[in-house]
Amino acid sequence: MNILVWNENRHEQKNPKVSEIYPEGIHGAIKDFLTEAGHNVTTATLDEENHGLSDHLLNQTDVLIWWGHLAHDEVKDEWVEKVQQRVLDGMGLLVLHSGHFSKIFKKLMGTSCDLKWREADDKERLWVIDPTHPIVSGLGSYIELKKEEMYGEHFDIPAPDELVFVSWFEGGEVFRSGATYKRGRGKVFYFRPGHETYPTYHNQEIQMVIKNAVNWLKVTQTNQPTYGNREPLEVISKKG
Amino acid sequence: MNILVWNENRHEQKNPKVSEIYPEGIHGAIKDFLTEAGHNVTTATLDEENHGLSDHLLNQTDVLIWWGHLAHDEVKDEWVEKVQQRVLDGMGLLVLHSGHFSKIFKKLMGTSCDLKWREADDKERLWVIDPTHPIVSGLGSYIELKKEEMYGEHFDIPAPDELVFVSWFEGGEVFRSGATYKRGRGKVFYFRPGHETYPTYHNQEIQMVIKNAVNWLKVTQTNQPTYGNREPLEVISKKG
Amino acid sequence: MNILVWNENRHEQKNPKVSEIYPEGIHGAIKDFLTEAGHNVTTATLDEENHGLSDHLLNQTDVLIWWGHLAHDEVKDEWVEKVQQRVLDGMGLLVLHSGHFSKIFKKLMGTSCDLKWREADDKERLWVIDPTHPIVSGLGSYIELKKEEMYGEHFDIPAPDELVFVSWFEGGEVFRSGATYKRGRGKVFYFRPGHETYPTYHNQEIQMVIKNAVNWLKVTQTNQPTYGNREPLEVISKKG
Amino acid sequence: MNILVWNENRHEQKNPKVSEIYPEGIHGAIKDFLTEAGHNVTTATLDEENHGLSDHLLNQTDVLIWWGHLAHDEVKDEWVEKVQQRVLDGMGLLVLHSGHFSKIFKKLMGTSCDLKWREADDKERLWVIDPTHPIVSGLGSYIELKKEEMYGEHFDIPAPDELVFVSWFEGGEVFRSGATYKRGRGKVFYFRPGHETYPTYHNQEIQMVIKNAVNWLKVTQTNQPTYGNREPLEVISKKG
Numbered sequence: 013m014n015i016l017v018w019n020e021n022r023h024e025q026k027n028p029k030v031s032e033i034y035p036e037g038i039h040g041a042i043k044d045f046l047t048e049a050g051h052n053v054t055t056a057t058l059d060e061e062n063h064g065l066s067d068h069l070l071n072q073t074d075v076l077i078w079w080g081h082l083a084h085d086e087v088k089d090e091w092v093e094k095v096q097q098r099v100l101d102g103m104g105l106l107v108l109h110s111g112h113f114s115k116i117f118k119k120l121m122g123t124s125c126d127l128k129w130r131e132a133d134d135k136e137r138l139w140v141i142d143p144t145h146p147i148v149s150g151l152g153s154y155i156e157l158k159k160e161e162m163y164g165e166h167f168d169i170p171a172p173d174e175l176v177f178v179s180w181f182e183g184g185e186v187f188r189s190g191a192t193y194k195r196g197r198g199k200v201f202y203f204r205p206g207h208e209t210y211p212t213y214h215n216q217e218i219q220m221v222i223k224n225a226v227n228w229l230k231v232t233q234t235n236q237p238t239y240g241n242r243e244p245l246e247v248i249s250k251k252g
Numbered sequence: 253m254n255i256l257v258w259n260e261n262r263h264e265q266k267n268p269k270v271s272e273i274y275p276e277g278i279h280g281a282i283k284d285f286l287t288e289a290g291h292n293v294t295t296a297t298l299d300e301e302n303h304g305l306s307d308h309l310l311n312q313t314d315v316l317i318w319w320g321h322l323a324h325d326e327v328k329d330e331w332v333e334k335v336q337q338r339v340l341d342g343m344g345l346l347v348l349h350s351g352h353f354s355k356i357f358k359k360l361m362g363t364s365c366d367l368k369w370r371e372a373d374d375k376e377r378l379w380v381i382d383p384t385h386p387i388v389s390g391l392g393s394y395i396e397l398k399k400e401e402m403y404g405e406h407f408d409i410p411a412p413d414e415l416v417f418v419s420w421f422e423g424g425e426v427f428r429s430g431a432t433y434k435r436g437r438g439k440v441f442y443f444r445p446g447h448e449t450y451p452t453y454h455n456q457e458i459q460m461v462i463k464n465a466v467n468w469l470k471v472t473q474t475n476q477p478t479y480g481n482r483e484p485l486e487v488i489s490k491k492g
Numbered sequence: 493m494n495i496l497v498w499n500e501n502r503h504e505q506k507n508p509k510v511s512e513i514y515p516e517g518i519h520g521a522i523k524d525f526l527t528e529a530g531h532n533v534t535t536a537t538l539d540e541e542n543h544g545l546s547d548h549l550l551n552q553t554d555v556l557i558w559w560g561h562l563a564h565d566e567v568k569d570e571w572v573e574k575v576q577q578r579v580l581d582g583m584g585l586l587v588l589h590s591g592h593f594s595k596i597f598k599k600l601m602g603t604s605c606d607l608k609w610r611e612a613d614d615k616e617r618l619w620v621i622d623p624t625h626p627i628v629s630g631l632g633s634y635i636e637l638k639k640e641e642m643y644g645e646h647f648d649i650p651a652p653d654e655l656v657f658v659s660w661f662e663g664g665e666v667f668r669s670g671a672t673y674k675r676g677r678g679k680v681f682y683f684r685p686g687h688e689t690y691p692t693y694h695n696q697e698i699q700m701v702i703k704n705a706v707n708w709l710k711v712t713q714t715n716q717p718t719y720g721n722r723e724p725l726e727v728i729s730k731k732g
Numbered sequence: 733m734n735i736l737v738w739n740e741n742r743h744e745q746k747n748p749k750v751s752e753i754y755p756e757g758i759h760g761a762i763k764d765f766l767t768e769a770g771h772n773v774t775t776a777t778l779d780e781e782n783h784g785l786s787d788h789l790l791n792q793t794d795v796l797i798w799w800g801h802l803a804h805d806e807v808k809d810e811w812v813e814k815v816q817q818r819v820l821d822g823m824g825l826l827v828l829h830s831g832h833f834s835k836i837f838k839k840l841m842g843t844s845c846d847l848k849w850r851e852a853d854d855k856e857r858l859w860v861i862d863p864t865h866p867i868v869s870g871l872g873s874y875i876e877l878k879k880e881e882m883y884g885e886h887f888d889i890p891a892p893d894e895l896v897f898v899s900w901f902e903g904g905e906v907f908r909s910g911a912t913y914k915r916g917r918g919k920v921f922y923f924r925p926g927h928e929t930y931p932t933y934h935n936q937e938i939q940m941v942i943k944n945a946v947n948w949l950k951v952t953q954t955n956q957p958t959y960g961n962r963e964p965l966e967v968i969s970k971k972g
Contacts, residue, residue, distance in 0.1 A: 100364055100408070102624075120362040123435050124340055126479040133491050134484070137725070139885045139906050144582075144674045146712045153718060153886065159491055162484075165859045165898065166477035166873065168340070168436055171413055174653075178885065178898055178906045182726075183484030186859050186898045186906050194624045195363050196408055232626045237406035238633060239366040244374070244402075244423030245617070246662075251373050251399055342864075377965070379645045379666050384822075384914045386952045393646065393958060405619045405658065406633065414893075418645065418658055418666045422966075426619050426658045426666050434864045472866045478873060485857070486902075580844055580888070600842040603915050604820055606959040613971050614964070639971055642964075646957035648820070648916055651893055663964030675843050676888055717886035719846040724854070724882075724903030731853050731879055 013074040013230050014052050017042045018064065020080040021057035023208040030208045038079050038206070041213045042222065049223050058083055065091050070098050075226045078117070079206065081110035092116050100196030101236070104229025106222065109206035112167075117202070120195050121169055128164035128185065135182040136160040136205065138189050142176050147190065147201065147224045155217045161207035163187045169202070179204060190221075192228075197236065201225050253314040253470050254292050257282045258304065260320040261297035263448040270448045278319050278446070281453045282462065289463050298323055305331050315344035315466045318351045319446065325355075332356050340436030341476070344469025346462065349446035352407075357442070360435050361409050368404035368425065375422040376400040376445065378429050382416050387430065387441065387464045395457045401447035403427045409442070419444060430461075432468075437476065441465050493554040493710050494532050497522045498544065500560040501537035503688040510688045518559050518686070521693045522702065529703050538563055545571050550578050555706045558597070559686065561590035572596050580676030581716070584709025586702065589686035592647075597682070600675050601649050608644035608665065615662040616640040616685065618669050622656050627670065627681065627704045635697045641687035643667045649682070659684060670701075672708075677716060681705050733794040733950050734772050737762045738784065740800040741777035743928040750928045758799050758926070761933045762942065769943050778803055785811050790818050795946045798837070799926065801830035812836050820916030821956070824949025826942065829926035832887075837922070840915050841889050848884035848905065855902040856880040856925065858909050862896050867910065867921065867944045875937045881927035883907045889922070899924060910941075912948075917956065921945050 019039035023030040034041050039055040046053045054073075056064025058080070070076075076095065080087070092115040099105050099120060107117045112125045138155040140148045155177075164185030170193070177190030189204030203221060206212045213219070259279035263270040274281050279295040286293045294313075296304025298320070310316075316335065320327070332355040339345050339360060347357045352365045378395040380388045395417075404425030410433070417430030429444035443461060446452045453459070499519035503510040514521050519535040526533045534553075536544025538560070550556075556575065560567070572595040579585050579600060587597045592605045618635040620628045635657075644665030650673070657670030669684035683701060686692045693699070739759035743750040754761050759775040766773045774793075776784025778800070790796075796815065800807070812835040819825050819840065827837045832845045858875040860868045875897075884905030890913070897910030909924035923941060926932045933939070 096362075122336075122360040122362045124479075128479060128482045130482050130484065132484060132488050134488055135491075137904060137906075140714075140717070141885055141908070142674070142891070143677045143714050143717045143886055144679055144712060145714070149712050149714050152715055162482075164482060165861055166479075166863055168477065168479070170410065170433065170435060171862070171895070173411055175891070175895065178908075180900060180904060180906045182486065182488050184486040184857060184900060185482075186857075186900045188861070188898075193410065194622070195410060197623045199624055232624060232629050234620075234623050234625070234629050235632055237408065237620070237623045239364075239368060239406070239408070242368045242370050242402075242404060242425075244370060244372060246422065246424040248372050248374055248422050251375075377664060377666075380954075380957070381645055381668070382651070382914070383646055383917045383954050383957045384919055384952060385954070389952050389954050392955055405621055406623055411622070411655070415651070415655065418668075420660060420664060420666045424617055424660060426617075426660045428621070428658075434862070437863045439864055472864060472869050474860075474863050474865070474869050475872055477860070477863045576842075602816075602840040602842045604959075608959060608962045610962050610964060612964060612968050614968055615971075642962075644962060646959070648957065648959070650890065651914060653891055662966065662968050664966040665962075673890065675890060717888065719844075719848060719886070719888070722848045722850050722882075722884060722905075724850060724852060726902065726904040728852050728854055728902050731855075 013226065014072050015046055015075050015077065015226055016069060016073040017053060017055045017077045018079070019055065019057050020083055021059065022082050033211050038208065038213060042077060045219045046223065046226065051226065058086060063087060063091055067094065070094060073103055074231065075104035075106060075229045077106045077108065078111045078114060079108045080114045081208070084114050087115055092119060096120060099198035099200065102197040102231035104198060104226065104231060105200045106225050106229060107200065107202045109204060112202065120200060123170060124168045127167045130162040130183060132162065132183065133159040134162040137180040138177045139180065141178050142174055145174060145176050146228045147176050147221060149224050150220050151217060157205060157212060157215065159210050160205055160212065163204055197234065198231060199229050201229055253466065254312050255286055255315050255317065255466055256309060256313040257293060257295045257317045258319070259295065259297050260323055261299065262322050273451050278448065278453060282317060285459045286463065286466065291466065298326060303327060303331055307334070310334060310338050313343055314471065315346060315469045317346045317348065318354055318356060319348045320354045321350035321448070324353055327355055332359060336360060339438035339440065342437040342471035344438060344466065344471060345440045346465050346469060347440065347442045349444060352442065360440060363410060364408045367407045370402040370423060372402065372423065373399040374402040377420040378417045379420065381418050382414055385414060385416050386468045387416050387461060389464050390460050391457060397445060397452060397455065399450050400445055400452065403444055437474065438471060439469050441469055493706065494552050495526055495555050495557065495706055496549060496553040497533060497535045497557045499535065499537050500563055501539065502562050513691050518688065518693060522557060525699045526703065526706065531706065538566060543567060543571055547574070550574060553583055554711065555584035555586060555709045557586045557588065558591045558594060559588045560594045561688070564594050567595055572599060576600060579678035579680065582677040582711035584678060584706065584711060585680045586705050586709060587680065587682045589684060592682065600680060603650060604648045607647045610642040610663060612642065612663065613639040614642040617660040618657045619660065621658050622654055625654060625656050626708045627656050627701060629704050630700050631697060637685060637692060637695065639690050640685055640692065643684055677714065678711060679709050681709055733946065734792050735766055735795050735797065735946055736789060736793040737773060737775045737797045739775065739777050740803055741779065742802050753931050758928065758933060762797060765939045766943065766946065771946065778806060783807060783811055787814070790814060793823055794951065795824035795826060795949045797826045797828065798831045798834055799828045800834045801928070804834050807835055812839060816840060819918035819920065822917040822951035824918060824946065824951060825920045826945050826949060827920065827922045829924060832922065840920060843890060844888045847887045850882040850903060852882065852903065853879040854882040857900040858897045859900065861898050862894055865894060865896050866948045867896050867941060869944050870940050871937060877925060877932060877935065879930050880925055880932065883924055917954065918951065919949050921949055
């Protein structure tokens, strides 16, 4: 399938610690393991023209992956609206980590998407809540990450259609760290881990979740719903 | 409780048929039966200054009722954002009929909120789907409306938190006509009936639903969630 | 995949009208189109020894399809419990039409599963409510059936995890006619149509839904969850 | 309202540690604070005749609270079925702690209700997930319990209608510790804390949750749904 990995790509330019972990950027790391899984992967970043996006590119994208953090506000509303329209038309969207505060995620959720957070090398353990879900295929009872940024409840999102993971944090918090939504004819998955200063996207189980997720996110070959004025399908009686 | 009834109030100015049914406007009709039920009801309309809204008024409103149709685009984004913020902070919102296409409803849903429609004097029968819900208190198996505008599926909304009513239409369609959502600390109820050329808001059972709904929508006295950077609640081990 | 079609197979013995429509039984008709779709299909019926079931057969079944009506009470509790256990362990279950009152469906739902009904040649129109769902792949806005038994709300089931279809009936009722559930590691789909005196299972679109459904119901290759007493994963402090 | 507190009341007879914490039994402790809140509270225990239950008592009960652990199997099926029927008819049910394995909870859920567990003085922190819910009224971001039994995911329940609390445990696990369901015309709330060797039901915030819960659980004055054979509401055309 055609996957587009969008990355803000600013931390990688500023922070040697980040560029050491992700020499080709977070987008490059994600591209690598998805390409290896047989997908056709393109990347785009904030500072490219039109943030690396085009109508043509979006139209042929089956699943868009989104990572942003420092510069959500710099993403132009025009492109946020185009991405939203494509989701409603059936493109899958995987929102990663600090993407919880991206314009596109907030627009699709309708809430603040706010949360508690801390950068303190918390251990994180992501427990599987829904063992029927294709997204957890191949995992055991949980994924353990030695060090991650903490995100804590309350997470201001609509109640997920499906709750897939809940995280335990060493510092005492919990978080709904894997949540699915349907919007229009498209599907959305929010997946929490992936702070830029940790090698989270090199973790085999995190990669497994992302690989499962893109398969689940790919639009089903259903027909586009139709809308607007309609003639009756049955005879309507005349009324006084 | 403090209820604010917002109405576009344009049909009433243009169409004698509408002003005959609702001589004091749709907002006036709703105000009447809610006042009689003991509530403190204020009204606001599109063409007033700031659409009749103010920070003070919104801040003291427990439940906002919204009816709009012809002029959704004329509602200023600034006020849509203020209403959204108040919902997230705990104000209840009852969206009526053609309000499905209002900026505020689309903003809270994240979808197009599109649907099929027809103005042809369809009979409508709203079946109760959730007999545990306070919103259906006092009703029988269904509400019957002799003539209404038809709205048909697919209705492009997120899956409701609770599905309360499903409508049957004479012309052959069905519609999720009563749907609840939680957004932030606030609650939202979408209730379908109420085309301006029919006396729907004079119907006793429709009034009963609206009276039940404002009670359900009123914010619970829960604390406002807190967000942002947090110290750990437990000791975090030092890691290599 | 391995599919087991279970049918009560009593109407077929008693009513010439039914055996004319389904000369090889409802189970035979379903077996035919699923076999043609490439599946390995077995059938079992009430009056066989152990209702045609065995531990071995259940253990190798990926998806079980269940049609019953007159004789739900004759299904032995022992086998109902075995089927329930297999669903919890990951076997998919497709419950058809009057199977809403089967012991296995009531056991998995926890409710009465009661409803309104009428045999009067109602026209039925099943509207697609969830256009993202693989189960509706290939369909238009609705499926139309010229004559069917009516089932009407209130349908006493838990709120579905996903609502896929809502039916319109000529006589004035609506019904949640396609509903998914997860139970344990298994998935369940209830699909309404299929009264024995109508050729519903010969309808191409109904067959399409059933073919889509078995694919969706097949268990994901996730690990079986583990339960019971557990050592701590972290050091627990001594307390006074 | 009329509340019935049912308790197995075996630990209290066997273990001095338990009878020291709850000299009048767990049921007595719960009765006390609910009586103080103005309710009419009755208690019943396993070893009374008919487990302390009667048709008359159940019929006049608005909300039933259930605590059991050692002797779930000794509860007679006849009474489990009567309690289930009362829930479907509109009685609220609050299932506490080890009641997750009670016959009545498993019957209403349709799943094994299994989980991971440990008795090791874990600290527990119950985080509020749904700040709109009347059940959390008056609470802050979480409830902290110094020592409790651990229950860990995967918890084999259907996806809750509403997820109200998620627990963090010192030993590394998480748990969906507050979950609501609707069954028939009745409501169910599962609330995790309350191991018999800890003074959990003396905790002010735990009492607050239970007091909020009974109010939420009390049946709404909706009409009982009707079921069975129905005449058409509209004319059904004759068909060939």
